[in-house]
Amino acid sequence: MKGLSVFNTIVYALNLIFVILLLVACAVPYLSVNFLPFLSFLSLAVPVLVAINFLFFLCWAIQGKRQMLPSLFVLVFGYFVLGTFVKLNFPKNQFQKEDLKIMSYNVRTFNEFGWTERKNVFKAIQNLVREEQPDIISFQEVSIGMVKEFSDYPYHYLMKIPTGDKVHLGIFSKYPIVKAETLTFPNSINNGSYADIAYRGDTLRLYNVHMQSLGITPGTGVLRSHSSEFLYRKVVNAFKKQEQQAEMIAQHRETSPYKTLLCGDFNNTQFSKEYHILKGDMQDSFIEAGSGYGRTFTFLNIPLRIDFIMADSSFEVKAHKNYNFKYSDHYPVMASFGLRE
Numbered sequence: 001m002k003g004l005s006v007f008n009t010i011v012y013a014l015n016l017i018f019v020i021l022l023l024v025a026c027a028v029p030y031l032s033v034n035f036l037p038f039l040s041f042l043s044l045a046v047p048v049l050v051a052i053n054f055l056f057f058l059c060w061a062i063q064g065k066r067q068m069l070p071s072l073f074v075l076v077f078g079y080f081v082l083g084t085f086v087k088l089n090f091p092k093n094q095f096q097k098e099d100l101k102i103m104s105y106n107v108r109t110f111n112e113f114g115w116t117e118r119k120n121v122f123k124a125i126q127n128l129v130r131e132e133q134p135d136i137i138s139f140q141e142v143s144i145g146m147v148k149e150f151s152d153y154p155y156h157y158l159m160k161i162p163t164g165d166k167v168h169l170g171i172f173s174k175y176p177i178v179k180a181e182t183l184t185f186p187n188s189i190n191n192g193s194y195a196d197i198a199y200r201g202d203t204l205r206l207y208n209v210h211m212q213s214l215g216i217t218p219g220t221g222v223l224r225s226h227s228s229e230f231l232y233r234k235v236v237n238a239f240k241k242q243e244q245q246a247e248m249i250a251q252h253r254e255t256s257p258y259k260t261l262l263c264g265d266f267n268n269t270q271f272s273k274e275y276h277i278l279k280g281d282m283q284d285s286f287i288e289a290g291s292g293y294g295r296t297f298t299f300l301n302i303p304l305r306i307d308f309i310m311a312d313s314s315f316e317v318k319a320h321k322n323y324n325f326k327y328s329d330h331y332p333v334m335a336s337f338g339l340r341e
Contacts, residue, residue, distance in 0.1 A: 008067075011056075011059075012067050015053075015056040015060075015067065015070065015071060016070060018049060018052045018053055018056065018071075019053060019070045019071055019073075019074045021042065021045075021049055022046070022049040022050065022053055022074045022075075022078055023074050023077070023078075024039060024042060025039075025042035025043065025045065025046050025049060025078070025082070025271060026074075026077065026078050026081040026082055027039075028040060028042050028043050028271060028272065028273060029043070029082070029271060029272060029273050029275065029276035030273075030276065031273065032243065032273065033236070033239045033240045033242075033243045033273055034240065037236040037239065037240070038232075038236070040236070040239040040272070040273065041235070042271075043268060043269055043271040043272035043273070044268070044269060044271075044272075044299075044304070046078075046082065046085070046269065046271040047085055047302070047303075047304075048302065050075065050078065050085075053071040053074055053075055054071070054075060056068075056071045057071040057072050057075065082270075082271050083270065083287060084287075085269075085270065085271075085293065085294065085305060086292070086293055086294075087286070087287070087290050087291045087292060087294065088291070094319060095318075095319050095321070095334075095336050096318065096319075096336065098338075099318045099319070099336035099337060099338050100135050100136070100199065100204075100315075100336060100337045100338070100339075101132075101133065101134045101135045101136075101334060101335075101336045102134060102135065102136045102137075102138070102206070102261065102263060102309055102334065102335055102336070102337070103129070103132065103134035103136070103137045103138070103332055103333070103334040104137075104138045104140075104208075104263035104264060104265075104307055104308070104309050104332070104333055104334075105125070105137070105138070105139055105140070105307075105328070105330065105332035105333070106139075106140040106141050106210070106265040106307065106328060106329070106330035107125055107139055107140070107141055107142060107327075107328050107330075108141050108328040108329055108330070109141050109142065109143050110122040110125060110142075110143055110146065111327075111328075112143050115329070116327075118326075118327060121327050121328075122146070122149070124327050125327055125328075126149060126150070128323070128325060128327075128332065129150070129152075130152065132334060134334055135173070135174050135175065136171065136172065136173045136174070136175070136197065136206060137150075137153070137170075137171070137172040137173075138169070138170075138171055138206065138208040138263045138264060139169065139170040139171075139172070139208075140167070140169055140208070140209075140210040140264055140265045140330075141167050141168070141210065141265075142158065142168050142169065142170040143168075144158065144160050144168055146158075146170075150172050152174075153172035153173060153174060154174070155172070155173040155174070155175065155176055155177045155197075156170065156171065156172045156173065156177070157170070157171045157177055157180035157193065157195045158170040158171075159180075159182050159193070161182065161184075161191070165189055166184075166189055166190075166191055167189050167190055167191070167210055169182075169191065169192070169193045169208050169209075169210060169264075170208075171193065171195045171206060171208050173195065173197055175197050175198055175199050176197065176198040177195045177196065177197055177198075178196050178197070178198050178203065179195070179196040180193065180194065180195040180196070181193065181194060183248065183249065183252060185212070185241070185244075185245045185248065187241070188212055188241055188245070189213075190210045190211060190212050190213060190245070190267075191210065192207060192208065192209040192210070192245070192248075192249055192264070193207070193208050193209075194206060194207045194208070194252075195208075196258060200339075202258075202259065202339070203258045203259075204258055204259050204260070204261060205256045205258040205259070205260045205261070206260075206261045206262075206263070207249060207252075207253065207260070207261070207262040207263070207264070208263060208264050209245075209249055209262065209263075209264035209265070209266070209278075210264055210265050210267075211242050211245055211246070211264070211265065211266045211267045211268065211274060212238045212241040212242045212245055212267060213238065213267050214234070214235050214238045214267060215234055215235075215238060238267075239268075239272075239273075239274075242266075242267065242268055242272070242273075242274040243273050243274055243277065245274075246273075246274040246275075246277035246278045247277060249262070249278060250277050250278060250280060253280075259312060259314035259315065259339070260282075260311075260312045260314075261309070261310065261311050261312075261315070261337070262278065262282060262308075262309075262310045262311075263307075263308060263309040263310065264307070264308070265306065265307050265330060266278065266306050266307070266308055267306055268306060269304055269305060269306055270284070270305060270308075275308070278308075278310070279310060281312070281313070282310040282311060282312050283310060283311050283312070283313070283315070283317055284308060284309075284310055285308075285309040285310065285311065285317050285320040285333075285335035286305065286308070286309075286320050286322070286333070286335075288317035288320070289317045289318065289319050289320040289335070290320040290321075290322065291320075292322065293305070294322055295322065295331065296322065296330055296331045296333055297329065297330050297331070306330075307330055307331070307332075307333055308333075309333055309334075309335040311335075311337055313340070314339065314340055315337040315338065315339060315340065316337060316338045316339075316340055317335060317336075317337060318335075318336040318337060318338055319335065319336045320333070320334070320335045320336075321333065321334045321335070
């Protein structure tokens with residue numbers, strides 16, 4: 001009995017460590033990355049911390065022990081502060097022809113540099129688009145010469161950036177683009193853009209963003225070939241740039257005279273400071289109408305949601321879909337919207 005008591009004490013102490021970690025993670029979206037930068041790593045670990053605390057809660061609850069209370073508290077607290085990353089409900093609506101359908105997809109240059117052995121990547125993505133028929137597509141990491149291949153979309157914004165080795169973005173629309181512009185992120189290969197689109201007698205502004213990459217993609221050799229100190233500095237620097245870029249987009253969005261949508265690859269989760277800034281008072285289409293886990297990217301076998309579609313209060317989120325379509329390191333997402341009266 002004494003041995004069991006010592007074991008339970010050790011387990012409970014470990015339990016409290018994970019309770020504290022999840023509690024601190026709840027504060028990350030409200031803290032600048034410049035304040036204790038290492039805390040920002042917790043934004044990537046929230047699903048794991050939730051799962052561990054849930055297992056601790058079950059362990060103690062099955063035994064009928066009060067030690068279950070700290071994990072129960074932090075799980076409930078985290079739900080109200082951070083929101084959920086799993087939607088258990090069935091999609092409330094299917095995609096309707098009359099709604100505005102928007103797809104966002106980081107296509108990783110359509111495999112131009114041979115990162116995968118899959119063949120005909122471009123054709124497969126093109127077929128997906130033709131099958132799903134989104135009204136507007138926001139591509140990240142596009143090839144600059146692919147315009148003609150999407151002839152079903154008579155309007156596009158795909159601007160070649162001649163300097164800085166920039167990663168390119170593309171917006172393709174079935175509705176006229178009346179104005180578009182690239183938003184250049186300083187000291188970064190990443191950037192953003194927007195397009196003002198004439199839609200049913202109104203004008204909508206769509207932001208397409210590709211936020212600062214962490215630069216530690218598995219399979220590229222970066223994780224194996226550099227020290228942990230180097231990787232730490234690299235990721236912290238990326239977090240800082242993400243926050244700066246998010247502030248830039250948020251400030252630009254405040255000047256928009258139009259109903260506004262925002263989508264893209266955030267390179268971070270919904271539990272980050274960056275997401276908190278970009279979302280503001282906008283609606284996250286997955287939270288509003290999605291189901292399941294919402295995975296858009298897998299890092300070290302951990303599924304993450306780092307690609308988003310958002311809309312301001314002028315829109316009603318009608319439907320959201322995550323695709324199990326492995327032709328990039330990301331998975332596409334699509335959402336549909338109606339205009340509120």
